[in-house]
Structure formats: C-alpha cells, structure tokens
Amino acid sequence: MQYNDLGTTGLSVSALGFGSMRLPMTNIGDMNFVDLDQAVELMQYAFDSGINYVDCGFQYGNMQAEIAVGRALRGRRDQVILTGKATKTRMANQGDMRRMIEHQLQRLQVDHFDFYGFHGVGWDTLYSIDEKTGWIDQMHRARDEGLFKRMCFSFHDEPSSIRKLVDLGWFDMITCQYNYLDRRNQEGMAYAAEKGLGVCVMGPVGGGRLSMLPPPVQERLGMDDAEAVSLALRFVLANPSVSCALSGMSSRDMVDHNAAVVDRGPLDDKEYQDLERLLAELDQLADLYCTGCEYCMPCPHHVSISRRFQLMNQHRVWGCTRQAREAYQRLLARDAEGECQECGECLPKCPQNIDIIEQLKETHAVLG
Ligand code: SF4
Numbered sequence: 436m437q438y439n440d441l442g443t444t445g446l447s448v449s450a451l452g453f454g455s456m457r458l459p460m461t462n463i464g465d466m467n468f469v470d471l472d473q474a475v476e477l478m479q480y481a482f483d484s485g486i487n488y489v490d491c492g493f494q495y496g497n498m499q500a501e502i503a504v505g506r507a508l509r510g511r512r513d514q515v516i517l518t519g520k521a522t523k524t525r526m527a528n529q530g531d532m533r534r535m536i537e538h539q540l541q542r543l544q545v546d547h548f549d550f551y552g553f554h555g556v557g558w559d560t561l562y563s564i565d566e567k568t569g570w571i572d573q574m575h576r577a578r579d580e581g582l583f584k585r586m587c588f589s590f591h592d593e594p595s596s597i598r599k600l601v602d603l604g605w606f607d608m609i610t611c612q613y614n615y616l617d618r619r620n621q622e623g624m625a626y627a628a629e630k631g632l633g634v635c636v637m638g639p640v641g642g643g644r645l646s647m648l649p650p651p652v653q654e655r656l657g658m659d660d661a662e663a664v665s666l667a668l669r670f671v672l673a674n675p676s677v678s679c680a681l682s683g684m685s686s687r688d689m690v691d692h693n694a695a696v697v698d699r700g701p702l703d704d705k706e707y708q709d710l711e712r713l714l715a716e717l718d719q720l721a722d723l724y725c726t727g728c729e730y731c732m733p734c735p736h737h738v739s740i741s742r743r744f745q746l747m748n749q750h751r752v753w754g755c756t757r758q759a760r761e762a763y764q765r766l767l768a769r770d771a772e773g774e775c776q777e778c779g780e781c782l783p784k785c786p787q788n789i790d791i792i793e794q795l796k797e798t799h800a801v802l803g
C-alpha cells in the first residue's frame with residue numbers, strides 16, 4: 436500500500452481509503468439492512484490490507500454503516516483514521532449538529548472522530564444552515580471539547596467556493612469529487628493542498644461510471660475495460676494534491692483489486708500526458724455530468740431525473756446508445772414515470788448546477 440502525507444496534519448494516510456456507503460447489504464422482508472457480519476469482516480480485511488482511512492456518513496447503509504464501522508474498529512481504533520460528517524439535510528433546529536455527533540459517536544462506540552465536518556456543503560449552504568441551526572459554533576465547540584480532533588468538509592458547490600472555504604482557516608482536510616471526466620475541482624484542490632489541507636477524493640471512478648472505458652479512451656489508449664478502474668484510480672493518484680482516493684468497496688475482490696492498482700503507483704508522466712491530451716478532446720462529452728446524487732429528487736411530477744441523465748451519459752460518454760435508448764423506453768413505459776412540467780423546483784437543489792429542464796428535453800430528443 437502506498438501512503439501519503441495527509442496535508443500538514445502529520446498523519447500518513449493510505450492512498451486508498453474505505454468509503455462506507457456501499458457495504459454489503461441483506462434483505463429482510465422488503466427492507467435493506469447492512470449485513471453486519473460481512474461488513475465488519477470486509478472492513479477488517481481492508482484494514483489488514485493496509486487501508487488506514489475510513490469515511491463515515493450518518494445516512495450511509497440505510498443509516499447502519501456507522502454501527503458496522505464501529506464494530507470493525509474494535510481493538511484497532513488507534514490504527515485507523517476515522518472521519519464523520521454532520522448531514523446538512525438533518526439540520527433543522529438549534530442544537531441538531533451537537534445531537535448528531537453525540538449520536539454518531541454512540542453508534543460507533545468511540546469517544547472521538549479524527550476528522551469531523553460539514554457534509555456536502557458549499558459557501559452558501561454552510562451559512563444558510565448556520566442561520567437556522569448555529570452549526571458552525573457547535574462544530575467549533577465540539578472540537579474544543581475533544582469530540583473530534585480536526586475539522587473538515589465535503590464539498591458540493593461551484594469550484595470557486597473551495598478557495599473561500601479554505602480561507603476560513605478552520606479546516607485540515609477537504610473531500611471533493613474528482614475523476615478524469617470531472618476535473619472541475621482541480622484548481623481548488625491544488626489551492627487546498629498548498630494551504631496544508633489534506634485532499635481526499637470521492638468518486639475517483641465516477642460512481643462506477645468509469646468502470647467501463649469510454650470508446651474514445653479505449654481506442655486512443657489501446658486499453659480494454661479490464662483496465663478501466665485502474666486507469667481512473669491511477670489518474671487521481673497522479674495528482675500531487677491528492678492524499679487519498681476513497682472507494683466504496685463491497686467485496687474482498689474490490690479491496691484486492693483496488694489495493695493492487697494502488698501498488699502499481701500513479702500514472703507515469705507519459706501515461707498522464709497521453710490521457711490529458713485526450714481529455715481535452717473529451718471535455719465536450721462531459722457537459723452533462725450528473726453525479727446521480729439525487730439531491731434534486733423527489734420530483735413532484737414523478738420524473739426520474741437522475742436515471743434519465745444516467746442513460747444520457749451512457750449514450751454520450753460511453754457511446755452505448757442502443758442500450759440507453761432501450762432502457763429509456765422501458766423507463767417511460769412505467770406507470771409511475773411522469774413528465775416534466777417545468778415547475779423549476781429541482782433547479783436550485785442540483786449541486787452541479789445542471790439546467791435540468793433543458794437537459795431533460797435534450798435527453799428526450801436523443802433517447803426518446
Ligand atoms: S422542473 Fe421538471 S423535473 Fe424539475 S421538479 Fe419540476 S417537473 Fe420535476
């Protein structure tokens with residue numbers, strides 16, 4: 436396993452971090468639960484493989500991931516860097532942030548986080564939520580009282596906001612989206628690293644979308660899909676600002692595969708430059724880059740916004756047009772699927788600032 440400095444914190448972090456959002460699940464009746472035995476065994480296997488960073492979120496794993504992480508950490512708490520986050524969608528009243536962190540520590544059965552921060556914020560959301568809940572002051576107090584050691588944030592906003600958040604001077608780490616088809620945060624990440632923050636990357640494989648190679652990448656670089664994840668991870672790790680790439684792993688095979696990729700090391704200069712040249716040409720393909728976060732949902736008129744965009748990306752980025760059209764027809768044929776009434780309710784909720792109404796029209800024109 437490769438290890439990197441986590442900014443200027445003095446911590447050494449594994450280049451591959453464990454994201455706990457895709458733990459093995461099991462069905463009981465019509466409900467999904469984290470399979471605790473499997474999840475704990477998997478995380479302990481990952482820790483034994485050299486991974487020393489785990490990222491938690493209150494809602495991950497149907498709100499049970501933290502319980503599994505806590506069990507996996509028993510007997511090895513001091514060997515693993517533990518990060519947690521205050522979920523903005525759960526912040527409504529004064530004191531909510533404090534109640535959340537106390538609840539999370541209880542679920543995890545630990546007495547502190549190594550890092551704790553604001554989940555999925557930008558400049559405006561940080562302060563608009565603070566007006567209602569006072570979460571900024573509560574966050575500082577919780578750190579002063581030892582509930583966590585260092586403050587961080589995960590980022591969903593215009594890339595220019597990274598600089599403003601970093602300049603607040605509160606943070607030791609940022610977690611943000613970055614992969615070879617979405618490099619919008621690259622400059623902000625470099626600024627954060629220059630200011631001494633650790634930089635963790637979420638979505639290095641684009642939420643699974645880069646587990647298949649876009650045809651142009653396949654053709655130009657002479658690769659096949661077996662190398663897709665490797666290319667995506669090694670690209671992210673070739674960025675000197677990046678301390679750690681997070682992967683939501685759900686099996687031993689994924690741990691083994693990702694760990695082996697990291698052991699190969701980042702892309703070398705030639706590989707990186709070849710890809711960079713191609714990416715400049717591919718940039719136009721990523722105009723519609725929906726991350727599938729679903730913050731825009733539910734649509735009051737029952738439009739499956741993210742699913743439609745996912746299919747558009749299958750056509751646009753991957754060139755899988757026939758499959759995308761067939762799946763789109765099946766989607767439209769469902770009783771539950773509605774039509775966009777252009778009410779605009781979804782627009783301010785999209786962290787990628789996608790013009791959802793226009794893109795839905797374009798999607799329909801191409802796939803409908
Ligand atoms: S603008 Fe269209 S997609 Fe967005 S919430 Fe309204 S009906 Fe749904």
Ligand code: SF4
Pocket residue numbers: 724725726727728729730731732740741744784785786787788789791
């Ligand atoms: S349209 Fe925007 S908010 Fe909706 S899933 Fe895509 S990225 Fe997320």
